[in-house]
């Protein structure tokens with residue numbers, strides 16, 4: 001699969017046709033930046049017309065910030081690639097690709113796919129930003145299902161490069177190849193998820209870590225702040241540039257098999273000590289909430305998010321030009 005259309009510029013792959021961004025919330029607006037930055041014509045559509053306006057204002061502000069970090073050259077020229085639309089049919093007319101980013105609700109996503117089928121888009125490929133709902137849950141049995149797959153980004157999509165491609169059993173190989181070529185052309189770091197599984201790879205990994213983090217707080221082993229510190233000043237240092245397998249390969253003299261032989265029993269015993277399958281209790285959630293609000297008040301959340309995005313921009317500027325393997 002890799003290599004096919006490899007290196008082709010997105011506008012060549014799309015033969016000059018536009019892309020549609022359907023759902024213009026946080027993620028849709030982020031995708032619009034990714035597409036416009038690559039020189040593609042972008043139609044933005046949201047069922048709530050006000051959301052489209054808010055997205056355009058957000059994008060303009062973000063492009064300005066990105067430019068101050070040297071991550072975009074000409075914010076005004078990039079913004080000129082964006083066109084608000086107020087009907088779904090208008091957004092997808094003549095488009096080669098659509099990125100669906102509506103709310104994470106299966107019936108909404110299925111309703112939208114049915115609408116797209118009725119509109120009669122002959123060769124439109126549709127990538128869904130779904131965080132964990134597999135495509136088959138909202139496309140099974142539809143005529144367009146061969147042209148739909150999950151293309152899951154991380155927020156914000158224009159700063160974090162990974163995307164997970166998750167086809168359903170009905171997605172055609174040609175659709176996967178097209179999405180792979182498009183995403184690589186957009187300088188995304190592409191992960192192929194070979195089987196539909198709830199949460200895909202990224203959120204399953206995140207869920208394993210979060211499950212343990214909440215349990216450690218519940219057991220009184222450490223504070224939220226010290227758990228965050230362990231990640232931020234410990235595991236996260238290596239994990240920001242290498243994954244867990246490469247990490248352990250380098251952490252035993254003889255490599256990964258040596259590591260597994262030395263520490264396999266420890267990890268097995270840790271896993272066996274976490275057998276309960278309870279949801280996070282209301283009491284535990286209140287405890288974590290109280291601890292977080294004592295270091296960051298509710299009204300500071302937005303400014304701290306903006307701080308996070310500036311840190312990500314600084315990191316992206318540092319890693320600019322890195323080629324995606």
Ligand SMILES: NC(=O)c1ccc[n+]([C@@H]2O[C@H](COP(=O)([O-])OP(=O)(O)OC[C@H]3O[C@@H](n4cnc5c(N)ncnc54)[C@H](O)[C@@H]3O)[C@@H](O)[C@H]2O)c1
Pocket residue numbers: 022023024025026027028045046047048051100101102103104105108112129130131132152153154155
């Ligand atoms: N927020 C994240 O960190 C994140 C990361 C990766 C993927 N995702 C996924 O991206 C998708 C969007 O999430 P978000 O955080 O941007 O949500 P959001 O609430 O910010 O935006 C969703 C938008 O979809 C619009 N919408 C709802 N129904 C619609 C319809 N039928 N047609 C067109 N627009 C419609 C809403 O008006 C809203 O503006 C979800 O599937 C989510 O799981 C989110």
